[in-house]
Every structure is written in structure tokens, then in C-alpha cells.
Amino acid sequence: MRSSQPPFRPALARLADVSPLWAGAVLVVGVALLAWSAQLSIPVEPVPITLQSYVLISLAALLGWQLGGLAVVAYVAIGLMGLPVFSGGRSGVAMLTGTSGGFIAGFIVTALLVGWLEENRARARTLPLLGTLALGHLVLLMMGAGWLATLRGASFALEQGFLPFLPGAVLKTIFALATIIAVERLAGTPRGR
Template structure:
């Protein structure tokens, strides 16, 4: 008896990308680069709308969160936002710079970071690849993105405008993208040999 408690099954769950990144710093960097590329690519798949376009970005962000865990998701999203602010054309529609944060989309960009970390943490500590809890975490992630995005838009344009232009148009897509995130995460984790949660 050493007196050291063994980790519980819940605390021991590591998503596929997190396990990969634990191998070496080079793998960590590779996972972050791939995540940034996926998010940047998804930002260019847009349906033009004013003042905020509909994109596939939340799908990529929440997928990265669920497959990476909180720490790695934070690194990937901070890297993405930092590169976008530094002058690379990574934001929706190829935009770049601090004017994106100051503009109507600023709250959604911040929401991406918060939601990815939240979904990653919930996957590691609660959902652990169980379908219903994971789907709930993904829906919550979308709700966080829309709440922060609409909140920033409401501060700029008023609450009624934010609900009409920054919330209602995004709800149907959020549901479909949540289903897509769930399916993607389950397939990737199965291919990675992640055992079923109990």
C-alpha cells in the first residue's frame, strides 16, 4: 500500500488528439497546426449574411474541442485567433486583424475559444464519449458561442437586433452542426481505438 489513489475511470479519459499530443512536443505542435488549418478552412465556407455570416466554423471548433480536450483545444484556438489577429487571413471571408474582434463577429470569435475549452473539459471529465452527454456538451458549446456572439452584438446594435440577426438565423445550423460534430467525434475516436465509456 503506497497510499496513492489510482485515477478514476472518469478522470483518466483522454480524447484521441490529446493522447496523440502526449507522445512528444512535435506531435503537440502537429495537432495544433492541423486544428488551426481545419478551423481556418471551415471559416471560408460561408453563407453571406449581414452583419455576421453563417460558416462551418463552429463545427470545426467544437470537433477540435471534443477530440483534443481542454488544454490542447485552448492552445489550438488561441493560436488560430492570434494568427488571425497578426495579419493572416484566417477569419471568415478571409478577413484579418483586430477589426474583426472589434466588429460584429468579435463575440463569436471569443466564443470559439470558450466553447472549445468547455466542450473539451466536459468530454474529458463528464461525457467521456457517451453519446447523450457528449451531444449535450456540444449543444452547450453552440449555445455559448451564440450567447457571447449575440451579447457583443447587442452591446453594439441593441438586443432586438442581436436576437433577430445574431441568434435566430444560427439556431437551425447549430443543431445540424452539433449532429455532425457528434458523428465525427465518435467515428474518429473509434478509429483511434478509444474504448467505450462505462
């Protein structure tokens, strides 16, 4: 059964639709923002606290699931190939088996989830978008802590890989919502409640 609503294209996805050149530029900027935000970190153990989840969910909502997912896959791929784009300038395949592995894998899942929900459910409405962003953060934290639990146990993962990230996740979700609304206003995207 088809929806009676017209297709919704997030603000930066519409920009990428203009030409392949714009699409490439949007992807490069997305990857660069993810790499930059990884370096803005509080170097705590076992996983540093970064600004990445803010950039991740903002980009996913503004790019949509296909382009946002592609940007995140490209970011993860270049990090795994050895470019120092992960937090603290780290890189390499070993990152997937380390304490940050669940978060790195979670970036892709979160980008796809947030982008898809924005395009198909939230559709530029403020409260559904807030819920989408919060869910994206929750999924990312659960994947990160879940992997950490396999390495060091559930109690350690909860105390060191989940709870310390919650206050920042709340703030980053609110800032992401404000950022998305600001970018959409600049792009002329109408917003409902």
C-alpha cells in the same frame, strides 16, 4: 476529493501525447481546419454563417481543453495579427470590435468548455457528449449575440445574430457528434452511452 475514474484523454490528445512533434502537428492541423472552415461561409449580414462551429466543437472534444484551447488561441492570435484566417479572408484586431467579435472571443471560451466537459464529464459517453456539444454551440451563440446586442441592440441581435444560426447549430452538433464517434472508433476509444 479525487475521482475514482482514471483520467480520460480524448483521441487526438492521446496522439499529441506521443511526442512534441505530433503535438505540434495536431496544433497546426487544428489551426488550419479552423481557418479553412471559416472560408466555407454563407456571406450574410451582420455575421456570416460558417462551418467553423462544427470544426471548433469537434476539435475541442477530440483535443481536450488544454490542447483544443491552445489551437483556438493560436488561430485567433494569427488572425488578429493580420493573417487572413477569419471568414471572408478578414483579419486584424478590428475584428474584435466588429459584429463578429463576440463569436471570435466565444471560440476560446467554447473550446475550453467543450474540451473540459469532454475530459471530465462526458468521458466518451454518447449522450453526455451530445449535451456538451449542444451547450458549446449555445455558449458560442450567446456570446456572439450578446456582443452584437451591445453594438446594435438586443432585438437586432436576437433576430440577426442568434435565431438564424440555430438550425445550422443543431445540424452541426449532430455532425460533430458523428465525426467525434468516427475518429474515436479509428483511435480505439471505447464509448459508453
